Amino acid sequence: MLAQLRALLIIDPLIIVSTIAYGSVNLLVSLFETTGRRQVAIARAWARMLLRVSFVRMKVEGLEKIDPAGSYVFVANHLSYMDTPAILATIPVQFRFMAKRGLFKIPFLGYHLSRAGHIAVPRDNPREAIKAMIEAGKMLKERGISVLIFPEGGRSERVKLQPFKEGAFYIAINSGVPVVPVALAGTEKVLPMGSGTVRPGEVRLRIGDPISTVGMTMKDRGKLTQQAFEGVYGLLEGTDLVEPRVEADASV
Secondary structure: OHHHHHHHHHHHHHHHHHHHHHHHHHHHHHHHOOOHHHHHHHHHHHHHHHHHOEEEEEEOOOHHHHOOOOOOEEEEEEOOOOOHHHHHOOOOOOEEEEHHHHHOOOOOOOHHHHHOOOEEOOOOOHHHHHHHHHHHHHHHHHHHOOOEEEOOOOOOOOOOOOOOOOOHHHHHHHOOOOOEEEEEEEEEHHHOOOOOOOEEEEEEEEEEOOOOOOEEEEOHHHHHHHHHHHHHHHHOOOOOOOOOOOOOOOOO
């Protein structure tokens, strides 16, 4: 009961106020800046503030594997709307998100997403989805930035890691940049699916070894997808977010 009161009277109002404040600054900056870099910097500051006022503690492992000036396709498991702020606040690279097109239709938010260079993905139109992936690959090549994708295809009431879709790996092979597995644990408790209230807690973010795509062709897309899945799975082992591995009985 006390936690709910704290969320309603302290955390939620602070989230709303900080979002309006940072969002307004970001919107103003977007009128004069076209690369999206300053907007991402402001969004990163907002994400850090959001975690701070929500009493969410971040525990991050593997940052030394990432070159802040590098270009990557980050692939992460998706548990909660808190996933994006957690990644944005802690991974110090210039990256854009691939998000469902519906978010781009929301007033204010949609305008910001478009101006910052994030990419809309239509889930019900395969042809348009391919165009979005080609655009993302082109952006990686030409602008030297990174892309964040949740390859499970969306949040699910089942928190266990789901099979990955191949879109992220099409982009990585097409642009020739490494794929970086990222594992999140704890966001499903901080902001559970269906809940509008953020709860204090700890979130763990683990970064895996980058997977090179040099020399790969589109025929290798399935193999790369499985490698990335195994990478995220390995980072989540020991949590309740993956099914335990079943070892084969050598005596059989």
